[in-house]
Amino acid sequence: MKAACIENGEVHVREFADPEPGKGQALVRTHSCGLCASDAHFLTGGQHIIDLSRKMGGPYAALDYTRAFVPGHEYVGEVLDYGVGSRRPVATGRRVTSVPIMRQGGAHAVVGFSHDCPGGCGELMLLDEDFLLEIPDGLPDDHAALIEPLAVxxxxxxxxxxxxxxxxxxxxxxxxxxxxxxxxxxxxxxxxxxxxxxxxxxxxxxxxxxxxxxxxxxxxxxxxxxxxxxxxxxxxxxxxxxxxxxxxxxxxxxxxxxxxxxxxxxxxxxxxxxxxxxxxxxxxxAGGEEPQDMDLAMRSIADGRIDVTPWLGGRIGLGAVAGAIANLSAPGTPVRTVVDPRLL
Missing domain, CATH: 3.40.50.720 (NAD(P)-binding Rossmann-like Domain)
Structure with a gap:
């Protein structure tokens, strides 16, 4: 698969082996992924974040800053398949998002900050089937990608x-x-x-x-x-x-x-x-979102109680990820730029 990755504080676009789902894991093709300030933090202070996690406990302790990882924890994608022995709670072909946590198949990782669970800046992801949240028909991909940041x-x-x-x-x-x-x-x-x-x-x-x-x-x-x-x-x-x-x-x-x-x-x-x-x-x-927050965020966007349209800026391909992350905090930038990893 193609993906934008972070390696040693730089963003590159590369080919990676397609991830293979284990038991309890869904294989998902990414449609849209929002870029977050935490992605930018890893460009300039990634090793510091990893060191803090190792010293004080945290979700990034298993990352090796010198090895490439695929960021992106605000995503929506289409279920392609499941690992053998999975419950398969959402039908293949349906769109999903999730809390960006993987606890199945022997893994315990943050999706998008893991060498084993690539994030939404790649064409394919592995998601925990217990956390899948099915996206209703009619909710655009880019709006669905904002469920996670709204839920926080x-x-x-x-x-x-x-x-x-x-x-x-x-x-x-x-x-x-x-x-x-x-x-x-x-x-x-x-x-x-x-x-x-x-x-x-x-x-x-x-x-x-x-x-x-x-x-x-x-x-x-x-x-x-x-x-x-x-x-x-x-x-x-x-x-x-x-x-x-x-x-x-x-x-x-x-x-x-x-x-x-x-x-x-x-x-x-x-x-x-x-x-x-x-x-x-x-x-x-306060910490990260929980499933109840994801559900409320999705329902509130879908029924119009919360309009996230003003958050959205441009829609970009993988080749523009480096420039977009570098300018996330520039004056006048949109709240969210959305990546479609199917585009170069």
Whole structure:
């Protein structure tokens, strides 16, 4: 099969042997795959991520940074076959996505960050049959590829135990922050405040359901908000992942405030426990999505409750993956660029 791979911090397009499914594994032909910031992190800091996983426990410990692996964990594809002895829960020819985890056939890996389970930047993937989620007819491939990133935001949103009386603040309006906003809106939380430096992302936040979108350089998101009659936020979602964010939030949060840390910070994060204790703060660390979040994301996109169309940018082939990953954080870039590995 053809695939775009990461090797020693560079992206290449190469031929790989077709993966062979074992028991409990589905062989899937990829239709669409979204490019995520975590893919870009592996170009510049992949060895650091692997080292952290080996030292502290994490899903990337088995990766060898000098060996090629095929990225892509936001995908939709067509079931071609199963390994011998599989349950075969979804008929061949049907489209599926999944939580990007493989636990069958003796493997335990993150799809797209594994030498054994290539991701959606290749023509073929192996998926765990227990996690397959069948895509309804009529849902376009590119929209289906956004189920996984939306599901992460929905997971983060529910980790905060949102209540209709909360005033929520979402810091950072990339894909995860936008998903958090969508999840809060589904839960009936109002008002929702979003903060981001970039005007285009603030506009997207408004389209996803936030009530106020502010530039934190101009308006203090933790202070009395004039547009809310002087109310302050009490439920804060961090989706930035930079060192210093948690302590800044602790200093600014109200008494009995709740903080959900969704940003993926891989640097030391100093904080004063004293400050958090004095305010009786609850700090929740959010992780990846679970099957329930994938199901809600799929149903919400399919029935129109969440419109992810504004997230979509260009559709590219394998030859354009290197340039697209290198520019994921450039100003004005779309929330998601989608790869069709059937195209060169």
């Amino acid at each position: 935001g929905l997971e983060h949103a529910r980790r905060g135990r949102p209540d209709k009386d909360d005033v929520a603040l979402v810091l950072g309006c990339g894909a995860i922050g936008l998903g958090v906003i969508a999840g809060l809106a589904l839960a009936g939380v109002a008002p929702i405040v979003a903060a981001d430096f970039h005007a285009d992302r603030r506009e997207l936040a408004l389209r996803m359901g936030t009530h106020i979108a502010i530039d934190p350089r101009e308006t203090d998101p933790y202070g009395p908000l004039p547009d809310l009659g002087g109310k302050r936020v009490n439920l804060i979602y961090e989706n930035v992942g930079l060192p210093g964010m948690l302590q800044r939030i602790i200093e600014s949060a109200p008494f009995d405030g709740r903080i959900v840390m969704g940003g993926y910070c891989m640097e030391p994060e100093p904080l004063y426990v004293f400050a958090a204790q004095n305010k009786r703060l609850n700090i929740q660390f």
